[in-house]
Amino acid sequence: MASMGDIIFWSMIVLIVAFSAIIILFLALSFSTSSSSNIESDNRFPVANLGEEVLLSCQLTPAETPQVMGDVAVAWTKANLSGVVYKYKDGAPQLADQNPQFSRRTSVFPNAVARGNGSLLMAAVRRGDDGVYTCSIDADTGAGSVDIHLRTAVYSTLTFSVSGGTLTAAASRWQPQPGVTWLASNGTALHGITQFSRKPSGVYSFVSTLKQVGVDDVYTFRVQSPLVTGTSKVTITGSGVEVETRFSFSAGPSLSPSQCLVPLASLLIYAFGAT
Structure with missing residues (x-):
């Protein structure tokens, strides 16, 4: 009579084989669709x-x-x-x-x-x-x-200015209300003061300030909503600021077939390792 351990082991094998067949079928359908599509x-x-x-x-x-x-x-x-x-x-x-x-x-x-x-x-x-x-x-x-x-x-460009040792960032339209972060050149979070204004349309504008900045200091300002992130590298100069800004966007939902094979491989290693 088979032991409980043998029953559990072979049950796992059956499940893994069935799951593998489903993944292989999914991959075959995906590749056949893409190859005929062009x-x-x-x-x-x-x-x-x-x-x-x-x-x-x-x-x-x-x-x-x-x-x-x-x-x-x-x-x-x-x-x-x-x-x-x-x-x-x-x-x-x-x-x-x-x-x-x-x-x-x-x-x-x-x-x-x-x-x-x-x-x-x-x-x-x-x-x-x-x-x-x-x-x-x-x-x-x-x-x-x-x-x-x-x-x-909804997102807009970022503008920066410096006066009296205070660095100011502003934007005219973001929705929903974004998160705002100031960082030092070494990545340390800094304490800035941000004021938001909400328009009747639900769009937000904001002004964010960072005090006690000095010439040649470099800061990172980040504004982030669920789909859009704006990141600015701000350098204080003798005559104002130099700014490099880039926008990045969230990737779409994805779990590729190759990613699905990772947990499958782990299960196989576990099952056969248990023997």
């Missing part, structure tokens, strides 16, 4: 600034000359929304069934379309533009589609 995007999880424009990238790869591509058709749709976002076919826009939400706000680049690039320019981004968009391209050299997950945020 459609890529430079950024599948873009963040758009409300009121401004955003480019949703989508291109057929590898790129070819118009003579090789032949007639190229591009269609953009949005999940759970009737009509098209934008359609380009036979060398011209085809907008009879365009959803009114995107009227006069979306366009492609005809010269780029002829080379298999169907990237969409969306102007005056609204909060309701959040969502999953599908770009479909059909050409003589290939066809396929790719999903773009657009997210929207």
Whole structure:
């Protein structure tokens, strides 16, 4: 009669084999989809600034000359929304069934379309533009589609000034209310004073000050919301400040198939190590 340890061991083996089969099937489906698609995007999880424009990238790869591509058709749709976002076919826009939400706000680049690039320019981004968009391209050299997950945020540039030993950072529009941090050149957190003002629209402006700064001192100022982080390196000079600012954006939700294999490998090592 099998011992309880043997029963537990073989039960684990059965579960691991079943889980492995599911992962392999998932990988096979993923790779078969991507290999038949030939459609890529430079950024599948873009963040758009409300009121401004955003480019949703989508291109057929590898790129070819118009003579090789032949007639190229591009269609953009949005999940759970009737009509098209934008359609380009036979060398011209085809907008009879365009959803009114995107009227006069979306366009492609005809010269780029002829080379298999169907990237969409969306102007005056609204909060309701959040969502999953599908770009479909059909050409003589290939066809396929790719999903773009657009997210929207509110953020603005940062301005800095120094006077009487006080360094000031200001911004006119962020939403939701961001977190603000001052850091010394060695990474130590410093005590700044920040005042927020909330507009009726729910957008925040702020002024943040740091006292007792000196010439040639270097500070880092960071403002962060759920989707956007602005990081500025501020150097105090004899005549004012020198500033280097960069914005970074949160990555989209992801747990790649390769990441799924990590816990699987750990389980296998544990199971066979237990023997």
